[in-house]
Amino acid sequence: MxxxxxxxxxxxxxxxxxxxxxxxxxxxxxxxxxxxxxxxxxxxxxxLSEVSMYTTTEEKPLVDVMRSIAKKENNGPTPAFKDDKVQLAAYFLEILPDYDQDRVYTSDIKKVINWYNILQAKGLVSSEEPTKVEAKEEKSEKTVPATESKVIKAPKTVATKNAGMASAKKSPAQKATKSTKK
CATH class of the missing domain: 2.30.30 (SH3 type barrels.)
Incomplete structure (x- = not known):
């Protein structure tokens, strides 16, 4: 996933x-x-790759939570919950037994379940752990080779109009470099 x-x-x-x-x-x-x-x-x-859930010991990545839901539901959709906080909490305790009940709200649980159902409908969830080859591919996709990185330079001046007259002002980057030269 x-x-x-x-x-x-x-x-x-x-x-x-x-x-x-x-x-x-x-x-x-x-x-x-x-x-x-x-x-x-x-x-x-x-x-979503940067989202995690609070647990009593550490933060658990959302991908692991989604994988736990997929395992419980055999890669199928979750049951529909009608704003019943007790049922939602009980269901989430089965998924993530050590989630922090003080910091994870019912709205968070609803959001995760909704996200899971959206991704499941598109076939993007899986209960299987990624293989070592897939994990290496994901890590290599995250790194950007030096030849592909772009350097963006700040403009030298910023032109503004004041009462119909154009004047040039120094950019914040120029002010910072000028103040460091003193």
Whole structure:
């Protein structure tokens, strides 16, 4: 199960797949309806591969929680819960027996179950542990070779208009380098 390019966007329902990165943000495609949206850099976005659940001993990665749900449900969907906090908590205790009940709220449990059902419907969940070859491939995909990295230089001046007149101001990068030279 690879959650590398799967996103949760704050204020938007469901999950999204990262399609293209742009200068001003990125384009994501919804798993629910297949529509593409543009997301700015100021949006609150979470990569599912970086999400983890609180337990009493340590934080457990979301991929492990999803794998536990898949094992319990034989790679099928979870039962539908109707806002019953007791049933949700009991179900989640079966999935993750040592989850921190003080820091993991019912809304978090609902969100994880909803995300699991979305990914399961798309065939993206698996109860199997990744093999050593798959784990190495995932790690090699994360590293970027030095030839592919880009260096972005800050602009030298920033032009602004003030009462119809154009004036040049120094960028924050120039001010920082000038103050360090003194």
């Amino acid at each position: 690879n959650l590398e390019k799967i996103l949760a966007i704050s204020g938007k329902p469901g999950l999204y797949s990262l399609k293209v990165q742009t200068r001003t943000g990125f384009v994501a495609e919804s798993f629910i309806d297949g529509k593409r949206i543009t997301v700015g850099l100021r949006s609150n976005v979470s990569l």
